[in-house]
Amino acid sequence: xxxxxxxxxxxxxxxxxxxxxxxxxxxxxxxxxxxxxxxxxxxxxxxxxxxxxxxxxxxxxxxxxxxxxxxxxxxxxxxxxxxxxxxxxxxxxxxxxxxxxxxxxxxxxxxxxxxxxxxxxxxxxxxxx
Amino acid sequence: xxxxxxxxxxxxxxxxxxxxxxxxxxxxxxxxxxxxxxxxxxxxxxxxxxxxxxxxxxxxxxxxxxxxxxxxxxxxxxxxxxxxxxxxxxxxxxxxxxxxxxxxxxxxxxxxxxxxxxxxxxxxxxxxxxxxxxxxxxxxxxxxxxxxxxxxxxxxxxxxxxxxxxxxxxxxxxxxxxxxxxxxxxxxxxxxxxxxxxxxxxxxxxxxxxxxxxxxxxxxxxxxxxxxxxxxxxxxxxxxxxxxxxxxxxxxxxxxxxxxxxxxxxxxxxxxxxxxxxxxxxxxxxxxxxxxxxxxxxxxxxxxxxxxxxxxxxxxxxxxxxxxxxxxxxxxxxxxxxxxxxxxxxxxxxxxxxxxxxxxxxxxxxxxxxxxxxxxxxxxxxxxxxxxxxxxxxxxxxxxxxxxxxxxxxxxxxxxxxxxxxxxxxxxxxxxxxxxxxxxxxxxxxxxxxxxxxxxxxxxxxxxxxxxxxxxxxxxxxxxxxxxxxxxxxxxxxxxxxxxx
Ligand SMILES: Nc1ncnc2c1ncn2[C@@H]1O[C@H](COP(=O)(O)OP(=O)(O)OP(=O)(O)O)[C@@H](O)[C@H]1O
Ligand SMILES: [Mg+2]
Numbered sequence: 001x002x003x004x005x006x007x008x009x010x011x012x013x014x015x016x017x018x019x020x021x022x023x024x025x026x027x028x029x030x031x032x033x034x035x036x037x038x039x040x041x042x043x044x045x046x047x048x049x050x051x052x053x054x055x056x057x058x059x060x061x062x063x064x065x066x067x068x069x070x071x072x073x074x075x076x077x078x079x080x081x082x083x084x085x086x087x088x089x090x091x092x093x094x095x096x097x098x099x100x101x102x103x104x105x106x107x108x109x110x111x112x113x114x115x116x117x118x119x120x121x122x123x124x125x126x127x128x129x
Numbered sequence: 130x131x132x133x134x135x136x137x138x139x140x141x142x143x144x145x146x147x148x149x150x151x152x153x154x155x156x157x158x159x160x161x162x163x164x165x166x167x168x169x170x171x172x173x174x175x176x177x178x179x180x181x182x183x184x185x186x187x188x189x190x191x192x193x194x195x196x197x198x199x200x201x202x203x204x205x206x207x208x209x210x211x212x213x214x215x216x217x218x219x220x221x222x223x224x225x226x227x228x229x230x231x232x233x234x235x236x237x238x239x240x241x242x243x244x245x246x247x248x249x250x251x252x253x254x255x256x257x258x259x260x261x262x263x264x265x266x267x268x269x270x271x272x273x274x275x276x277x278x279x280x281x282x283x284x285x286x287x288x289x290x291x292x293x294x295x296x297x298x299x300x301x302x303x304x305x306x307x308x309x310x311x312x313x314x315x316x317x318x319x320x321x322x323x324x325x326x327x328x329x330x331x332x333x334x335x336x337x338x339x340x341x342x343x344x345x346x347x348x349x350x351x352x353x354x355x356x357x358x359x360x361x362x363x364x365x366x367x368x369x370x371x372x373x374x375x376x377x378x379x380x381x382x383x384x385x386x387x388x389x390x391x392x393x394x395x396x397x398x399x400x401x402x403x404x405x406x407x408x409x410x411x412x413x414x415x416x417x418x419x420x421x422x423x424x425x426x427x428x429x430x431x432x433x434x435x436x437x438x439x440x441x442x443x444x445x446x447x448x449x450x451x452x453x454x455x456x457x458x459x460x461x462x463x464x465x466x467x468x469x470x471x472x473x474x475x476x477x478x479x480x481x482x483x484x485x486x487x488x489x490x491x492x493x494x495x496x497x498x499x500x501x502x503x504x505x506x507x508x509x510x511x512x513x514x515x516x517x518x519x520x521x522x523x524x525x526x527x528x529x530x531x532x533x534x535x536x537x538x539x540x541x542x543x544x545x546x547x548x549x550x551x552x553x554x555x556x557x558x559x560x561x562x563x564x565x566x567x568x569x570x571x572x573x574x575x576x577x578x579x580x581x582x583x584x585x586x587x588x589x590x591x592x593x594x595x596x597x598x599x600x601x602x603x604x605x606x607x608x609x610x611x612x613x614x615x616x617x618x619x620x621x622x623x624x625x626x627x628x629x630x
Contacts, residue, residue, distance in 0.1 A: 012420055014450055018427040021435065056416070056497055083416040089498075105423035108430045 004049035004119045004127065006030045009039040009065060010081065011057040019052075022108050023115060027127055036060035040068050047072075050099075050118050052079045052111070055089050063089060066096055077118045079111070146366060150382050156373040161344070165337050169330075176326045183319050190312040196238050197305040203231035204258075204301065208294045211265065215287055221269055228262045254300045261293040348377040355384070362599030364392040395596050396474075402593045403523050406530065407469050413494030414465045421454040421461070428454070464490055468522050478624050479516050481554055482507035482546045488525040489544055495533055501540040503529065508547040511554055512623040520597045524605075527590040528558040528617045534581065535562030535615060549620050553603075556619040564611035573607060 006028045008016055016032035023030045031048075033039035036057045043051065043065070051069050055062030066078050077099035082090040090101050099118050102111055112129050119127040210224035235255055264286055271280045280286075348370050355367050366385040369378060428447050432439070439447070464487055489503050496503050525544075532542045542560045549555035565573060572578045574595050579588030591605075598605050603621035 012424060014424040014454070015427060018424075018431045021431070058497065058502065059500065061500055083419045104419040105426040108427055108434070 002124075003027045003029050004115075004122065004124045005047070006115065007033065007039065007042060007048045007051045009033045009036060009052065009057075010054040011036070012054070015054070015081075019108055019111065022112055026112060026116065026129065028115065028119070036065060039065060043068050043072050048076055049122055049124070050077050050079065050115055052081065052115070054081045054083075055093065055101075056083055061089070063093055063096065066093055066098055070097055075122075077122065079114055079118065081106075147382055147385065150369055150378055150385075151374065153369070153372060153374040153378065155375070157375045158341075158344070159376075161341070161375075165341070169333075172326075172330070172333075176322065180319060180322065183315060183322075187312065187315045187319065190308060190315060193238075194305060194308045194312060196234060197301060197308060200231050200234045201298065201301050201305060203227045203234065204294070204297055207231065207261075207265075208298070211290055211294070214268075215283075221265070221272060225262075225265050225269060228258070228265055232258055232262060251304070254297055254304075257293045257296045257300075261290060261297065264290050264293065352377070352380065352384070359384075359388065359391075362395075362596045364388045364395070364600075395593075398589065399520065399523065399593050399597065402527075402587070402589050403468075403519075405587065406523065406526055407465070409495070409530070410465065410468075410491055410526075413498065414461060414491070416498070417461050417494045418458055421457040424454040425451050425458075468519060468526075470519070474517055474520075476515050476517055478513040479518055479521065480511070481514050481521075481556065481621070482509075482511055484518060484521060485525055485544060485546050485556055488522045489529065491522070492526060492529045492533065495530065496542065499533060499536075499540070501533060501536055501542060503542045503544060506543070506545045506547075508545075511546065511548065514554060514601075514621045515624045516601050516621065517597075521601070524594040524597050524619060525556060525558070527594045528619070531590060531617075532558055532560035532562065532615070534586070535564075536560050537562065552622055552625075553620050554623050556621070557616055558619075559614055559616045561614050564613060564615050565607065565609040566611050570607060570609060574605070 006023055008019055008023070008030060009032075010016060011034055013034055016034065020030050020032055028050075031042065033042060036053075037060060039053070040060065042048075048069075051065065053062045053065045062080050062082075066080070069076050069078050078093075078097070080090060080093045080098045080101040082093075082101050082103050093101065100114055102114060109129070116127050116129045204227070207224045207227035210220035210227060213220040214224060235258060239251065239255070268280070268283075268286055268290075271283075271286075351370050352367070366388055367381050369381055371377075428450050432444070432447050436444075467487070468491060485507065486505060489505050493503060529542065529544070533540075536542065540560065540562060542558065545555075545557040545559070547555060547557075569580070574591045575588075576592040577588040578592075579586040581588075595605050598619055598621070601621055603619065606618045606620070607615070608618070609615040
């Protein structure tokens with residue numbers, strides 16, 4: 001049995017801290033990045049199954065992350081976390097091949113559900129919410 | 130005193146202000162000009178009447194001189210006849226009649242002479258004339274008494290007659306000469322006075338012209354300067370130049386009314402532009418609020434889901450996080466509300482550095498959406514400035530939003546707060562955006578000047594900002610190199626006496 005590799009990117013440290021445990025309990029391997037530059041390096045260096053990224057971060061935004069992911073590995077699914085004023089960006093993200101998006105503020109369970117669904121579609125059938 | 134003290138005054142004070150102007154004693158230009166002309170008129174009347182009187186006197190003098198000359202003629206005639214009598218024994222009757230004629234002239238005119246000319250001598254002349262006449266009569270008597278024409282003591286009588294005759298002629302000629310002299314002097318006077326008067330009038334007119342034009346020019350120049358001051362955005366009422374009221378007072382009152390209108394309009398313009406900025410900011414702030422709210426939500430849910438698995442330390446960590454994020458939300462809301470709140474135009478001592486920092490925070494979300502960093506650099510230990518917090522925030526926000534509009538990919542906005550030249554601090558907002566073309570640069574502060582599409586820009590941002598900064602006795606300067614950079618420099622005086630140097 002193998003577990004999906006997940007990368008969670010958000011410049012807000014609390015987001016990573018709180019989501020990590022829940023996702024790990026689901027049976028995922030979770031890496032967290034606060035600095036989007038680190039994240040891009042990680043994406044280039046390693047194949048992830050699911051990348052969860054905040055759309056708005058200093059210097060590098062979610063769209064750039066999405067593009068890098070799709071470049072590095074087109075199979076990787078990207079879930080976009082959006083904010084209030086970024087529906088334009090979110091639409092652009094969907095057009096560019098994002099798997100789904102979730103708006104802040106959200107419940108951890110909702111995100112977990114989304115991740116589980118993506119993992120299932122990718123063949124990780126033992127992943128349950 | 131702050132430049133806004135006047136603005137802060139109640140309506141009553143403004144009315145009192147106007148009343149003070151209008152209650153001054155009236156001394157209008159109209160009245161002053163009338164006074165000037167009236168003085169001219171009185172002077173002319175005095176000179177004209179003087180001339181008329183003098184001419185009348187001269188006329189009298191001429192008659193007097195003529196009368197004296199006639200008198201002299203008669204006397205001289207009488208003396209000629211008398212001489213003939215002593216030589217040839219003839220003409221005694223003629224001598225007598227000429228003398229009588231002279232006596233009649235003298236008698237008739239003595240009164241007039243008394244009034245009009247030199248005293249003395251006239252009594253003498255009359256006395257000697259009477260004596261002369263007496264001697265002639267005596268002679269006539271003797272001639273009638275002695276038919277053979279031998280007159281006793283004729284030579285004695287002749288001597289007397291000569292003496293009296295000579296004295297009369299001498300006195301009368303002297304008098305005539307003196308009257309002549311007088312007449313001549315009167316004439317000279319009549320000739321000269323108008324010339325003097327003209328010269329006097331000339332200088333008086335020069336003086337009056339200079340006086341009146343100075344009276345006009347000074348307030349005009351003053352008002353021109355005042356309008357310049359007003360154009361710079363200082364709406365303090367115009368102070369009257371004089372203690373009394375004249376036509377310029379009306380102008381001053383009108384200008385002050387206009388100033389009040391301008392001030393209230395500018396304030397509502399500032400207010401509406403602020404509300405527009407708030408509208409733009411709100412979206413960003415709402416987004417900004419999403420982060421702490423999301424953090425609170427995630428943390429609360431985590432606690433709920435895993436409560437039993439959490440160590441005490443983890444629980445405390447999470448609760449601390451919730452408190453911290455609530456605080457953060459409050460800070461964000463507070464910052465917006467502080468800017469939005471109805472403003473009472475109060476002037477406080479402000480730490481410019483932290484004010485600019487709060488402002489950049491307000492704009493930060495706009496910048497984040499666009500992925501544009503705003504770098505803030507505040508020189509430490511700056512003295513405070515005296516100002517209106519909200520209005521100053523509005524200025525810096527306008528400048529930052531303009532910079533945001535101007536930059537594209539790889540945009541960077543740098544905000545610097547530091548000492549300027551003596552007594553001034555400066556806030557520099559620099560961007561590396563499109564820049565401003567040199568032919569556009571002189572117009573950017575004009576109201577309604579915008580290069581942005583309709584709906585995006587009103588063109589009031591810089592105009593309103595300049596108005597606000599001028600009220601703070603500061604200035605805004607713009608410098609730009611198209612394609613390279615744009616720098617807006619806001620220069621404000623710091624609070625007097627608060628510098629630590
Ligand atoms: N940082 C800048 N870089 C380039 N151009 C600028 C900059 N700041 C101002 N301008 C120019 O000056 C003009 C006037 O600016 P102003 O802030 O008065 O109005 P606006 O920004 O067009 O409208 P509003 O402020 O109401 O949104 C702008 O339209 C723009 O052309
Ligand atoms: Mg503007």
